[in-house]
Amino acid sequence: MLTVTRRIEFDAAHRLPGHSGWCRRVHGHRYVLDVVLAADGLGPDGMILDFGTVKRAFGVWVDAHLDHRLILAGDGEGVAESEQPLAQVARDVGGPDAVTACPTGSPTVENMAGWLGRALGERIGADFPRVRLVGLRLFETPGCWADWSADGLDHR
Numbered sequence: 001m002l003t004v005t006r007r008i009e010f011d012a013a014h015r016l017p018g019h020s021g022w023c024r025r026v027h028g029h030r031y032v033l034d035v036v037l038a039a040d041g042l043g044p045d046g047m048i049l050d051f052g053t054v055k056r057a058f059g060v061w062v063d064a065h066l067d068h069r070l071i072l073a074g075d076g077e078g079v080a081e082s083e084q085p086l087a088q089v090a091r092d093v094g095g096p097d098a099v100t101a102c103p104t105g106s107p108t109v110e111n112m113a114g115w116l117g118r119a120l121g122e123r124i125g126a127d128f129p130r131v132r133l134v135g136l137r138l139f140e141t142p143g144c145w146a147d148w149s150a151d152g153l154d155h156r
Contacts, residue, residue: 001038003134004047006054008033010067012100014107017073017082026070026086032139033062035120039131049131057127058120065100065119071112074101109140117148 013028035058039048070090072083079087079101087099104111113136121133132150139145 001134002042002048003036003038004049004051004054005034005036006051006058008035008055008058008062010062012066012069012071014071014102015086016106016108017080018106029140031066033058033116034137034139035133036135036137037124037131038134043130049128053128057124061120061123069100070094070098071100071102071107073106074103075105076103109138109144109146113138113146113148117150121150 009030009032011028011030013026015026016023018024035054037048037054042048070087072087073080075081079099083101090098102111102115104115116138117133117136120136124131124133135147135149137145137147
């Protein structure tokens with residue numbers, strides 16, 4: 001199988017409620033997202049998908065949902081009840097779109113990788129049926145990351 005990888009970077013803050021260490025406090029990261037795509041064959045242009053097209057397809061979603069946002073624990077319906085006071089402060093300061101809820105729970109790098117794998121996999125399949133997302137790597141720091149693969153396992 002032939003794959004291509006495109007890197008997308010974004011800045012966001014989060015906190016891990018219930019964490020016993022420093023990460024329970026609001027803090028930020030320069031996240032790095034490597035998306036890995038595959039197709040059964042190359043297109044007429046000799047590519048799986050042009051890298052600029054990949055950036056536009058995923059970058060729009062990342063910008064709309066993650067970049068320069070406060071990512072808080074979600075409950076599947078929105079921001080978890082316990083995080084609502086912090087969400088309100090962030091909205092008061094940063095505007096109505098300043099907060100994003102991680103639908104898979106606490107915004108750990110593992111939960112975020114699972115969320116992104118499902119969300120971006122659906123997006124690429126809808127926009128480019130010949131191409132599929134086979135994996136991604138989400139770096140929280142240069143030395144810490146989580147990997148997600150489209151192997152049918154629930155990586156939440």
